Each structure stands twice: as C-alpha cells, then as structure tokens.
Amino acid sequence: xxxxxxxxxxxxxxxxxxxxxxxxxxxxxxxxxxxxxxxxxxxxxxxxxxxxxxxxxxxxxxxxxxxxxxxxxxxxxxxxxxxxxxxxxxxxxxxxxxxxxxxxxxxxxxxxxxxxxxxxxxxxxxxxxxxxxxxxxxxxxxxxxxxxxxxxxxxxxxxxxxxxxxxxxxxxxxxxxxxxxxxxxxxxxxxxxxxxxxxxxxxxxxxxxxxxxxxxxxxxxxxxxxxxxxxxxxxxxxxxxxxxxxxxxxxxxxxxxxxxxxxxxxxxxxxxxxxxxxxxxxxxxxxxxxxxxxxxxxxxxxxxxxxxxxxxxxxxxxxxxxxxxxxxxxxx
Amino acid sequence: xxxxxxxxxxxxxxxxxxxxxxxxxxxxxxxxxxxxxxxxxxxxxxxxxxxxxxxxxxxxxxxxxxxxxxxxxxxxxxxxxxxxxxxxxxxxxxxxxxxxxxxxxxxxxxxxxxxxxxxxxxxxxxxxxxxxxxxxxxxxxxxxxxxxxxxxxxxxxxxxxxxxxxxxxxxxxxxxxxxxxxxxxxxxxxxxxxxxxxxxxxxxxxxxxxxxxxxxxxxxxxxxxxxxxxxxxxxxxxxxxxxxxxxxxxxxxxxxxxxxxxxxxxxxxxxxxxxxxxxxxxxxxxxxxxxxxxxxxxxxxxxxxxxxxxxxxxxxxxxxxxxxxxxxxxxxxxxxxxxxx
Numbered sequence: 001x002x003x004x005x006x007x008x009x010x011x012x013x014x015x016x017x018x019x020x021x022x023x024x025x026x027x028x029x030x031x032x033x034x035x036x037x038x039x040x041x042x043x044x045x046x047x048x049x050x051x052x053x054x055x056x057x058x059x060x061x062x063x064x065x066x067x068x069x070x071x072x073x074x075x076x077x078x079x080x081x082x083x084x085x086x087x088x089x090x091x092x093x094x095x096x097x098x099x100x101x102x103x104x105x106x107x108x109x110x111x112x113x114x115x116x117x118x119x120x121x122x123x124x125x126x127x128x129x130x131x132x133x134x135x136x137x138x139x140x141x142x143x144x145x146x147x148x149x150x151x152x153x154x155x156x157x158x159x160x161x162x163x164x165x166x167x168x169x170x171x172x173x174x175x176x177x178x179x180x181x182x183x184x185x186x187x188x189x190x191x192x193x194x195x196x197x198x199x200x201x202x203x204x205x206x207x208x209x210x211x212x213x214x215x216x217x218x219x220x221x222x223x224x225x226x227x228x229x230x231x232x233x234x235x236x237x238x239x240x241x242x243x244x245x246x247x248x249x250x251x252x253x254x255x256x257x258x259x260x261x262x263x264x265x266x267x268x269x270x271x272x273x274x275x276x277x278x279x280x281x282x283x284x285x286x287x288x289x290x291x292x293x294x295x296x297x298x299x300x301x302x303x304x305x306x307x308x309x310x311x312x313x314x315x316x317x318x319x320x321x322x323x324x325x326x327x328x329x330x331x332x
Numbered sequence: 333x334x335x336x337x338x339x340x341x342x343x344x345x346x347x348x349x350x351x352x353x354x355x356x357x358x359x360x361x362x363x364x365x366x367x368x369x370x371x372x373x374x375x376x377x378x379x380x381x382x383x384x385x386x387x388x389x390x391x392x393x394x395x396x397x398x399x400x401x402x403x404x405x406x407x408x409x410x411x412x413x414x415x416x417x418x419x420x421x422x423x424x425x426x427x428x429x430x431x432x433x434x435x436x437x438x439x440x441x442x443x444x445x446x447x448x449x450x451x452x453x454x455x456x457x458x459x460x461x462x463x464x465x466x467x468x469x470x471x472x473x474x475x476x477x478x479x480x481x482x483x484x485x486x487x488x489x490x491x492x493x494x495x496x497x498x499x500x501x502x503x504x505x506x507x508x509x510x511x512x513x514x515x516x517x518x519x520x521x522x523x524x525x526x527x528x529x530x531x532x533x534x535x536x537x538x539x540x541x542x543x544x545x546x547x548x549x550x551x552x553x554x555x556x557x558x559x560x561x562x563x564x565x566x567x568x569x570x571x572x573x574x575x576x577x578x579x580x581x582x583x584x585x586x587x588x589x590x591x592x593x594x595x596x597x598x599x600x601x602x603x604x605x606x607x608x609x610x611x612x613x614x615x616x617x618x619x620x621x622x623x624x625x626x627x628x629x630x631x632x633x634x635x636x637x638x639x640x641x642x643x644x645x646x647x648x649x650x651x652x653x654x655x656x657x658x659x660x661x662x663x664x665x666x667x668x669x670x671x672x673x
Contacts, residue, residue, distance in 0.1 A: 234435070
C-alpha cells in the first residue's frame with residue numbers, strides 16, 4: 001500500500017510539469033500580452049510614451065523573450081524557489097495574491113463537498129430503499145432542481161431573499177463593520193454566517209448529482225444476490241443495508257472526489273462573483289481577462305494539482321475499500 | 333399425508349402471487365407438502381414452476397412488493413429444549429420482524445444457486461460466515477465464532493481453512509465458493525437446509541463432490557434438506573421423496589424410487605423421456621411438446637392441458653384436477669386416475 005502511494009506521488013511530478021506546460025501555452029495563444037495592452041492603454045489615455053520607454057517596459061517584464069524561455073524561467077522559479085512569478089495586475093508576487101485567497105477557497109470547497117454529502121447520502125439511501133414512494137419522488141424533484149438551476153441564479157435569489165426578509169447582507173465575506181478589524185470571535189462568527197449561503201448553493205448542485213448517483217447505485221446493489229444471502233442469514237434490514245449494499249454503493253460516490261473538487265471550484269466561480277466572495281474563482285476570471293499570465297498560469301497549475309491529488313485520494317480510498325482493487329493491482 | 337410426528341415443515345395450500353406491471357403472476361396456486369425431519373425432499377420443475385418461490389415462502393423472504401402470500405400456511409414445528417414443539421406460521425410473521433429473523437439462518441438456512449454472486453465481494457469469506465454465528469448467538473465471543481467458522485470450513489472440505497478464512501470471495505474458485513456457501517448455511521446447525529439449485533453453476537465433477545458432501549453432512553448433523561433442481565438425475569440421487577411442480581402446482585409426489593419406477597402424471601412421464609440414459613437402447617430424446625404457457629395466463633383446468641398427450645377434452649380443460657393417492661403414498665394431480673380410484 002505504501003509503495004503504491006509513493007509510486008503514485010512520484011507520477012504526479014511529470015503530470016504536473018505537462019499540465020503547467022500546456023496551461024502556459026494556452027494562455028499565450030490569444031494575440032497580445034499584458035505589456036502591449038498596458039502600453040496601448042497608456043497611450044490612448046494621452047500619456048506620451050516613447051518607443052524607448054515602451055521597449056524598456058517590455059524588457060522589464062520579459063516579453064522580449066520567446067515563450068519557451070519565459071516558461072522555462074517561470075517553472076524553474078516555482079521548482080527551485082517557490083516563486084510563481086509576478087502579477088502585473090496586482091503589482092505583487094503571484095504567491096502572495098494566491099495565498100490571500102487559497103485558504104478561503106479550499107475551506108468553502110471542502111465544506112461544500114462535506115455539506116453536499118451530508119445532505120445527499122441520507123436522502124440517496126432513503127430514496128433507493130423507498131423507491132417510488134412520495135419521499136423518493138420529492139427527493140428526485142429536489143435533486144433535479146439542484147442539478148438544473150444555475151448556481152448564480154440561486155445565489156442572486158437567495159442573496160436577495162436574505163437581505164429582504166432577514167435584513168442580512170450576504171455579500172462579501174464579512175459585514176462592513178468588521179472589514180478593517182483584527183480577528184476576533186465576533187468576526188469569525190460573522191464570517192461563518194457569510195459562508196452559509198455560498199456553501200448551501202455550491203453544495204446543492206453537487207448534492208443533486210450525488211443523490212442521483214447514489215440512488216442508482218444502491219438500487220443496483222439491492223438487487224444483488226448477496227443481499228438475499230445476508231437476509232437469509234437473519235440479518236436485520238438496517239444492519240444488512242449498511243454493511244453490504246450501502247458500502248458498495250458509496251464507492252463510486254467517494255471515488256468521484258477527483259473530479260468533484262474541480263467541478264466545485266468551477267461552479268464556485270460565478271457564485272463567488274455574484275456573492276462577492278474573495279476566493280480563487282473570481283481571481284482566475286479577472287486575471288484571464290487582463291492576460292495576467294503568471295497569475296492565471298499559477299492558478300491553473302494549482303487547480304490541476306488539486307484535481308490530481310483528488311483523484312489520488314479517490315484511488316487510495318478505493319484500494320482501501322475494495323479488496324479486488326487492492327489485491328488485483330499489488331500482488332502481481 | 334404421512335405420519336405427522338416427524339414433520340418439520342408443513343406447507344398447506346400455499347398461494348403466492350406477484351403483482352407485476354404487466355399483470356398478475358400466480359406463482360403458487362395452492363401448494364401443499366411436508367418435509368420430514370432428517371429427510372430430503374427433492375423438488376423438480378421447469379423455470380417458473382414455483383420451486384424457488386416455495387423456498388422463499390418458507391424462509392419468509394418473498395420479495396415484497398411485488399410478491400404477496402395470498403393464502404395458505406407454512407407451519408414450522410420447531411422442537412424446543414424441553415421436548416415441547418413450538419409451531420410457527422411463517423406466513424403470519426412480519427417478514428423483517430425479529431421472530432422470523434431468529435429462525436432464518438438458525439433453524440432454516442439456504443444455499444443459493446449462484447456461488448459467484450452470493451457473497452459480498454468486499455468482505456472476507458470468514459466475516460460473512462461468522463456473521464451468522466454472531467447474529468444468532470450474541471453470547472459467543474468473536475474468537476469462538478471464528479473458531480466455529482474455521483471448523484465448519486474444514487468440515488465442508490475447504491483446504492487450509494485457518495488461512496482461507498481471511499480470503500475474499502474472488503480468491504475462491506466456484507466450487508470452493510459453493511463449499512463456503514454450505515459452510516455458511518450449516519454453521520448454526522439448522523434443522524432445514526434449502527438448497528436452491530446449488531450445483532447448477534458448477535461443472536459435473538464439482539457437482540458430484542458437492543452432492544456427496546451434502547449427504548455426508550446430513551448423516552452427520554441430521555438436518556432435513558429441501559433440494560430444488562430441474563435436474564432429475566441429481567434429485568434422484570439425493571432425495572428420499574420427490575415432488576414434481578408445474579406452473580405453481582404440485583403435480584405428483586412420491587418416494588423417489590416409486591416416482592422413478594412408476595411415473596403416473598403425463599408431465600412426469602414426459603420429463604422422464606427427456607432424460608438421456610447411458611444404458612438401454614439408443615433412442616432419440618423426446619422433448620415435451622409445446623412451450624411453457626405465459627406466466628400471466630390463468631388456467632381454468634389443468635395447467636399442463638395445452639402440452640399433455642393424454643388430455644381428455646371437455647374434462648381436463650374444464651376444472652382443475654384434484655390431488656389423489658393413485659397408489660399407496662403416491663400422489664398425483666390428474667384426471668386419468670380419478671375414475672380408476
């Protein structure tokens with residue numbers, strides 16, 4: 001098992017290098033770059049900028065060099081010094097910009113994931129064991145609503161409703177009065193309150209699909225012969241349900257962490273913009289628009305890394321949960 | 333029918349139907365039979381004759397919905413420690429209640445047809461066998477349950493049971509899995525083992541071993557066996573008494589030798605003609621003519637009417653033939669024998 005995990009971790013390195021390479025060149029694809037846009041902007045706003053000065057700026061930011069040289073410099077910086085480059089837009093190192101926002105993004109995403117499981121798993125199990133009952137239809141209905149409603153729409157409606165009926169401004173991460181205050185218990189509580197809405201909205205979407213997946217899997221498992229065998233042994237329905245079919249039906253749910261994480265990140269972009277949550281999503285959008293390439297590249301790289309780590313976690317979980325995978329891959 | 337002192341299972345006029353989307357299937361239309369203590373009852377029938385449903389009804393595990401017991405009783409005579417007999421009517425018990433659960437797996441257990449899928453793939457064989465002990469004997473320690481499991485695995489002929497107890501089902505061959513299944517069925521020393529086509533999925537040599545094993549175990553533990561199969565020769569080899577079923581009805585019932593020597597019902601005769609024999613003349617095998625009627629069909633008369641070679645028009649298609657004792661202890665459901673009686 002340990003060897004397996006180590007081997008998988010080693011395999012991460014070439015994958016991440018490849019991803020960084022592709023990400024960098026994709027960002028380079030649109031015509032123009034940040035410096036030329038900047039220079040044009042300065043000129044159109046009436047500032048006299050000599051060609052010499054323009055050339056100086058281009059050299060300063062390294063845009064006189066070919067793409068592969070800049071890529072090479074960028075990636076060596078990351079590997080050797082943990083230096084993700086310079087954000088033109090923010091005027092500070094990329095690592096600082098990201099560090100401000102990564103924790104809150106991770107917190108929201110992971111909590112949304114757990115939240116969606118907390119809702120979806122009990123509902124999914126109930127739905128499957130009470131197929132075609134009223135509650136099953138209700139859960140199916142809610143699940144489809146959760147799947148089909150765009151998150152940003154839900155975000156707008158709920159933010160409006162919170163303001164209208166609860167008098168609570170759900171936008172941002174803190175209320176106005178806490179903005180410049182140092183950390184305190186009151187501020188933490190205030191932040192938690194602001195996180196409820198994004199959590200519910202982001203969680204809802206993935207809860208919808210998890211309910212569907214779990215219900216489908218569990219219905220399949222419940223029809224299997226081993227369930228009858230267990231029943232014939234005299235197990236009670238509850239014991240039976242959780243020991244056998246639920247355990248097997250949950251595997252596909254947990255094994256999707258790998259692609260659920262990036263999906264939550266992606267779904268989070270619009271919602272965070274609507275609710276003004278200072279997370280990575282809106283940052284990625286703005287940096288892409290501004291061609292702030294080192295920032296964009298670094299975010300894409302980090303998201304890819306999270307995705308790959310997510311699938312690694314899924315695989316380790318599956319190897320742990322399913323002996324067929326554990327022994328099948330290792331003993332030979 | 334026979335003496336009632338040693339009767340373990342007494343099924344009386346059992347009726348089961350399945351309300352499916354396409355219509356109602358009358359799976360059992362009044363089935364009566366008894367299983368004696370320590371004896372083997374063979375049940376023969378084509379697919380859809382109600383063999384497995386009968387087994388499920390005795391265990392109280394008819395899938396419901398869509399299945400439903402609409403009439404009759406399944407009485408279990410369970411001897412108690414103080415020599416009294418506790419009579420339980422399975423059809424009256426709530427199917428997931430504690431009373432029937434205390435009987436399932438302990439007094440009656442079942443060996444299923446599919447050794448490949450009958451075990452959960454993610455739990456060890458030992459864990460799944462041990463579970464039966466742990467449910468029914470909560471006082472037994474984990475170690476003791478494990479020891480009993482290993483002992484039973486040894487008894488059913490699984491080599492190196494102390495290692496294999498921690499193996500997973502996919503590490504077992506089909507024959508070994510069926511042995512493990514038998515170990516699971518026997519680990520609580522039940523009074524009745526229902527074997528629902530236990531060797532259908534196995535090859536012939538393994539089948540012979542499993543049948544031999546079942547006989548040995550019966551001699552050792554003295555349990556009754558209800559052996560369900562569509563394979564006449566297999567049933568002939570293991571059963572003391574044989575019951576032939578067709579479309580939810582018992583057509584003929586007698587001691588094994590009697591039934592094989594003097595088949596009375598045209599259906600039984602037709603079945604016998606369709607078995608290949610090694611000795612004797614080389615004849616062409618005669619299949620039973622016609623096809624099995626639709627499961628949704630309702631039969632006013634004898635359900636075998638449409639395929640019967642000796643049918644009496646105006647009689648057999650008008651009312652259902654009664655079960656009569658045509659020869660001593662040889663029961664048959666056919667109008668051919670009602671007049672001669």
